[in-house]
Amino acid sequence: MENLHIVFWLFKDISWCLVWHTLGIIMIFPTLIISIIIAYRTRQFASELCHNLAITVWISANSYWMISEFMHFDAITIVGDLTYKHLAVIPFALGVLILAYYYLWHRPRHPEELETM
Numbered sequence: 001m002e003n004l005h006i007v008f009w010l011f012k013d014i015s016w017c018l019v020w021h022t023l024g025i026i027m028i029f030p031t032l033i034i035s036i037i038i039a040y041r042t043r044q045f046a047s048e049l050c051h052n053l054a055i056t057v058w059i060s061a062n063s064y065w066m067i068s069e070f071m072h073f074d075a076i077t078i079v080g081d082l083t084y085k086h087l088a089v090i091p092f093a094l095g096v097l098i099l100a101y102y103y104l105w106h107r108p109r110h111p112e113e114l115e116t117m
Contacts, residue, residue, distance in 0.1 A: 001034060001038060005034040012062075012063070016070075025067065028059075028063040032059050035052065046106050046113060047115040050102035053098050054099050
């Protein structure tokens with residue numbers, strides 16, 4: 001399933017690069033759904049769960065950014081120099097926070113815990 005996930009992700013990003021709106025938007029769904037399934041299946045390992053959740057929010061941010069460009073609202077100003085494309089930083093930052101939690105809080109307190117499957 002993880003290998004198939006990468007295929008969908010690549011098709012999504014290739015579609016973005018080639019400005020294939022329909023395929024790019026369609027590929028969001030299998031890419032995101034599989035990343036959620038992978039995160040759910042690895043929930044018993046904090047390391048795997050945190051990394052897979054970070055990937056899920058990364059895909060979400062990346063997908064939002066792609067849609068904002070496809071729908072031409074990416075450059076619209078919200079306030080000051082902030083545009084709608086910049087809102088993608090919210091899920092990107094959430095991914096960083098999830099990994100920061102794991103590496104700075106959870107892992108030091110559970111050194112004996114298995115990290116991967």
